[in-house]
Amino acid sequence: MFVESHYLTATEVPFVTDQMLSVGNTATLTMGANTAIKFMAGASIQIDVGGSLTMPGTCVFTSYRDDTVKGDTDGPTTPGPATGDWIGLWDSNLFAGSGDWVTGANIRYALNVWL
């Protein structure tokens, strides 16, 4: 998923996933204005060394239980969102010493964020 460069548009959101998304080492994931990715339990997103993610401040990565973003994606009678609902974001560039390639991140309810 997103192994090639991709521009996430408003028609694709809310983009709900239960997968480990990966932004490949030559790829750029660009979040369009007001877009969101909602993560289910066990889901995460990893940016490989050389890959990059750009998201303006109006974009959100959040729990699929977060009804405040792009509507109700988990049903009306389920619990509200909580920290740890999804695994989180891992930017491999940071650990490769090549700097932080994630900008403008608005990340909610993740277990961990490695930026």
Ligand SMILES: [Ca+2]
């Ligand atoms: Ca709900």
